[in-house]
Amino acid sequence: MANGSRQAAWEFFGAELKRRRENAGITQVELGSRVFVSGGYIGQFEQAIRKPQRDVAERIDEALQTDGIFERMWRQLIKEQRYAEYFAHAAELERLATRFCDWAPAVMPGLLQTPAYTRAIYLASNPLATDQYIDQMVGLRQERAQILADATRPVYWAILHETVLRVPVGSSAVMAEQLDHVATMVRERKVLVQVLPFSAGAHPQMGKMMTLMQFEDAPPTAYTEGVFSGSLLDDPAVVNQTQADYDLLRGAALSLEASLALIESVAEDYRRCRRTT
Template identity: 75%
Template sequence: MANGSRQAAWEFFGAELKRRREDAGLTQSALGVQVFVSGGYIGLFEQAIRKPQLDVAQRLDEVLQTDGLFERMWRKLIKDQPFTEYFAHAAELERLATEISDFAPAVVPGLLQTPEYARAVFLGSNPFATDEYIEDLVRARMDRTLLLKDAARPVYWAILHETVLRMPVGGPATMARQLDHIVAMAHERKVQVQVLPFAAGAYSPMGKMMWLMEFEDAPPTVYTEAVFSGNLLDDPAVVKRTQASYDQLRAVALSPEASLDLIDSASEEFRRCASTT
């Protein structure tokens, strides 16, 4: 399903939610209380600005007595996503964000990956997959990267732990090209990149990826990921604490200029290694 038709489908979801809510004689706030979200979020669902998670869709069916309608629509829309279920919501929000702040403790963020690097990542986590399956994943990943090439792209800030620069994902030649790509994107002013060096020692939050998104007409949200699972967090207190942690990382990371120098240096080391193999 193309992005435009998918958005139209979510708009239908929202329009149907509004119709069923009004038929039940409920305000947005009253429905929100019963499904454990704010009335404002019900309004965002109805406008297709935000997409409910599965448990919310299920509670909407229960409260509005719609015999599983919203769960079925939700599952259909998520199934048509080119991403895993737990990441699909984040991918939807990514396209709407005005600012994205990424912290990568071990792997190059998806928006900055080259096809070769992405292929190596997917092969590492799917060692018995077919070539066709891997290439489908790579295509979906590369489609995401187009976001940063758009004239209306979000402000994008990435902090990479030095581990990301040293781990030879895909081999030396692939790593050299990947790091060169990051530097090129920074020089083109499409991204702002900092590196958290090994010398920084302990940091907050140790080893955990963070992905913060801000929007023009919706509250900010945070995405975190674990093994075969992901969480979208939009509780204001949680978002505030996460933003504070990200600000701490910015403070202890190398400056953008020193970071690019370090990335360049790591790339050159990989190039020398590739030339001797």
Template identity: 65%
Template sequence: MANGSRQAVWEFFGTELKRRREEAGLTQTELGAKVFVSGGYIGQFEQAIRKPQLDVAKRIDQVLQTDGIFERLCRKLIDDPRYADYFAQVVELERLATLICEFAPTVVPGLLQTKEYARAVTIAANPFQADEHVDEIVTARLERSLILSDATRPEYWVALHENVLRSPVGGPTAMAAQLDHIASLMRARTAIVTVLPYKAGAHAAMGGMLQLMEFEDAPPIAYTETSFSGTLVDVPVVVKRAQRAYDLLRVATLSPEASLTLIESAAEDFRRCASTT
């Protein structure tokens, strides 16, 4: 679905929500209380400024007795064949977040990837796919990163395990360019990136990739991912544990200045490797 078409459907979602809410005789605040979000958040749904999570859409259907229309619309809008089913909603939430914190144990996070790096990762995961399909996935990943150049971009904190810096994904030339890209974002203060060095040993987030998101008018969310699945968590006690794990992890990383030096040194190592092959 094209971006313009998606926006049109979100606008329909908002218009229909307002109509159904008013028919039920509820204010935005009253509906928000029943579905566990603020009245301001309901207003932003109705104006198509923000997009509801699937579980919120389901609760709206239950409260307004709308026979699942908002759940169906929400599923249609987060159904993007370029993303795995478990990740499509994360992409929508990234666009709404005011703060994103990530820990990447093995691979550069999608929001930081260059085209060459993203292509190498995609082919590694989809070795039998045609170039056309690979290109669609890579394009979608690069589109995600546009939120970092937006005027209302979120604060973006990233902790990279040193593994990420040392694996020559796409070959030494592509890897050097990838690390240069990260360094340029750090220097431009678009992202704060720190590195968890090998010598740190055991750490609080050894279970795998972790992403935390905060929003202007909604509770924070945690997202964890393994090679073949991902889990979006909004249970407050679990999100709090994830936030604590990230805080402990960040304490163990190098300073931003030392991390930048290490990243640039690794990039130079890959350049030397490329020049000798």
């Protein structure tokens, strides 16, 4: 299913939700209280700005006595998506965000990855995968990264742990190209990147990637990811705490200028390594 038709399907989901809610004589606030989300979120579901999690779709069916129709629609839409279930909602929100703040403790954020770096990542975790599968995964990630190339791109700020720079992914040539790519994006003023050095020691969100997203007409959201799992955090108190953690990381990281210098220095180290091997 193409992006446009999938969005149209989510719009149908929202329109049907609104129709059935109004037929039941229930306000958005009342339905929200029954399914443990805010009335504003119900409005965003109805406008297809955000997509509900499966458990919310199930509770909507219970509240409106709709015999499982919203849970079934949710399953069909998720089945036809191109991303893993745990990341699908975050991928949808990426297209709507006006500001990103990424924290990367171990691996380069997807939106900054080069094709060769992405290929090395997928081959490391899928050593028996077919070329067709790897090509598909690389293509999807590069498609996501296009939002940073668009004229209307969002503000993007990334904090990379020094581990991301120092641990080789693929060959020295792959790493040099990857770091050169980040440096070029910074110099072209498309992104803001800081590096949290080893010397910073302990820090918030150790070992767990994190993304904060802000929107023009919706509340901010945080996304965290672990091993084959991800969580969208919508609760305002949790999002605020996540933002506070990010602010601490930003304060402990090298300045933008020093970070760029380190990225370019490590890229040169990889080039020297390549020449001597």
